[in-house]
Amino acid sequence: EIVLTQSPGTLSLSQGERATLSCRASQSVSSSYLAWYQQKPGQAPTLLIYGTSSRATDIPDRFSGSGSGTDFTLTISRLEPEDFAVYYCQQYGSSPLTFGGGTKVEIK
């Protein structure tokens, strides 16, 4: 099983700042099958990034993904009020599919 470790657990930032979220895998994620999801309180998760760096439909370009192998990053270039949420990475290259524990981006 591929274990995904997200860091930090909580990121306290101000609107307009840059957010950098890390997702580290216990073994290489095949073919960059790595996705990022955003979840706001009381809502279902929504897809942000797939294939490590491809933005999902209607996702603004302030969100970007990068990485390969075992190290992946989600970057939010300038935080907007609606971006304060919990973010999860997921690998879907091998079974069992696994999620990271999440990073909460909160208002400083």
Added chain:
Amino acid sequence: EVQLVESGGGLIQPGRSLRLSCAVSGFTFDDYAMHWVRQAPGKGLEWVSGVSWNSGSTLYADSVKGRFTISRDSAKNSLYLQMNSLRAEDTALYYCAKSSQYSSSRGHFEYWGQGTPVTVSS
């Protein structure tokens, strides 16, 4: 518009069974794998199970293997999760999710339902 609507959750005693349903619309159901993901109260996401487009392949997390069964009905555009021998640790909000691929072992989750809550308690 893609819609996934879960139902069937509720309060159930340990050891009993429950069947969750997910009715889908807005896309060709037969072309995509489908999955169940759960989220315990205040916790993160846990993938539970996936089924390929034609039901030819099913996958399960170790935590539910042998107790849960995933299935789909193309005539009803519906996904199901039969949950047997329920335990307190199965308490969670259960989401169904549409895969981007036909295979159960590939594909990110493009769309999610709003979830149905399951509480296992005596």
